[in-house]
Amino acid sequence: MRLTVNGRSFEAETKLSVLALVETLTEARRGVAVAVNGEVVPRSTWSAVPLAEGDAVEVLTAAQGG
Amino acid sequence: MFEKSRLILGTGGANSLAALEEAIVASGTDLVTVALRRVDAAGPGLLPMLDRLGVRVLPNTAGCYTAGDAVKTAHLAREAFETDLIKLEVIGDDRTLLPDGVELLRAAETLVGDGFTVLPYTSDDPILARRLADVGCAAVMPAGSPIGSGLGISNPHHIRLIRQSVDIPVVLDAGIGTASDATLAMELGCDAVLIASAITRADDPAAMAAAMRHAVLGGRLAYTAGRIPRRFHAVASTSDEGLARW
Numbered sequence: 001m002r003l004t005v006n007g008r009s010f011e012a013e014t015k016l017s018v019l020a021l022v023e024t025l026t027e028a029r030r031g032v033a034v035a036v037n038g039e040v041v042p043r044s045t046w047s048a049v050p051l052a053e054g055d056a057v058e059v060l061t062a063a064q065g066g
Numbered sequence: 067m068f069e070k071s072r073l074i075l076g077t078g079g080a081n082s083l084a085a086l087e088e089a090i091v092a093s094g095t096d097l098v099t100v101a102l103r104r105v106d107a108a109g110p111g112l113l114p115m116l117d118r119l120g121v122r123v124l125p126n127t128a129g130c131y132t133a134g135d136a137v138k139t140a141h142l143a144r145e146a147f148e149t150d151l152i153k154l155e156v157i158g159d160d161r162t163l164l165p166d167g168v169e170l171l172r173a174a175e176t177l178v179g180d181g182f183t184v185l186p187y188t189s190d191d192p193i194l195a196r197r198l199a200d201v202g203c204a205a206v207m208p209a210g211s212p213i214g215s216g217l218g219i220s221n222p223h224h225i226r227l228i229r230q231s232v233d234i235p236v237v238l239d240a241g242i243g244t245a246s247d248a249t250l251a252m253e254l255g256c257d258a259v260l261i262a263s264a265i266t267r268a269d270d271p272a273a274m275a276a277a278m279r280h281a282v283l284g285g286r287l288a289y290t291a292g293r294i295p296r297r298f299h300a301v302a303s304t305s306d307e308g309l310a311r312w
């Protein structure tokens with residue numbers, strides 16, 4: 001399954017939930033937010049929301065700035 | 067909103083997390099603003115450090131140029147940080163980094179409707195400040211001068227006009243270069259100042275953070291103490307009564 005994660009091509013061998021994808025990127029939970037195809041995915045639903053072929057995922061967190 | 071400190075610290079421009087931490091401690095702030103970026107670019111450590119220091123997080127929409135982008139970023143920030151607070155930035159161009167008033171007002175209205183506590187970074191335009199207050203913003207944060215310029219407060223009269231135009235807190239955001247700029251902001255009646263570059267890019271950020279802490283305290287005290295009027299001629303401070311005559 002091919003995804004775009006934070007602007008980069010991402011190849012997943014199996015079907016992934018949002019939670020499973022986040023776990024490959026960061027150990028943090030607090031301070032992390034996810035949007036799939038431009039829509040915010042509430043953290044409480046991460047484990048229940050499956051990703052689909054071609055999804056564009058943004059996984060964001062706190063950075064210095066502003 | 068500002069029981070503990072009237073200084074909000076921005077985090078952009080710091081050389082290292084350690085330097086930022088020292089500056090936060092020295093500033094005495096309890097409210098620190100952070101941007102939202104992709105996890106691979108942001109790096110770990112910022113949020114755990116802020117949590118360890120016990121300071122509150124004020125997420126911002128830095129980097130957004132449209133109301134739509136800013137609203138989306140605000141919703142992501144609410145998910146990430148479990149706070150309704152949002153420092154709303156909608157920038158007009160990358161040369162001045164000044165706010166786009168039209169997009170800003172649109173985003174502010176939407177976010178207030180979505181239940182956010184909206185603190186918009188705005189220009190020093192008293193009319194726009196009033197419009198932002200009218201749509202329900204929790205504070206207005208006018209720029210003293212462009213972000214990172216260190217030019218201070220280019221139009222003190224407008225900051226005073228904004229103070230008189232709205233009943234919500236006024237936070238001087240952007241442009242402060244050194245301690246006297248922060249003091250002036252407070253003397254003009256601002257409720258707080260937001261400082262990033264002037265501290266994080268100083269030669270000694272922790273020392274400048276301490277300077278700003280005192281500057282804000284001094285300016286606020288001077289404002290509430292009520293300054294003497296400016297007069298054209300001298301007014302003697304010593305009475306002539308009892309003066310020896312020869």
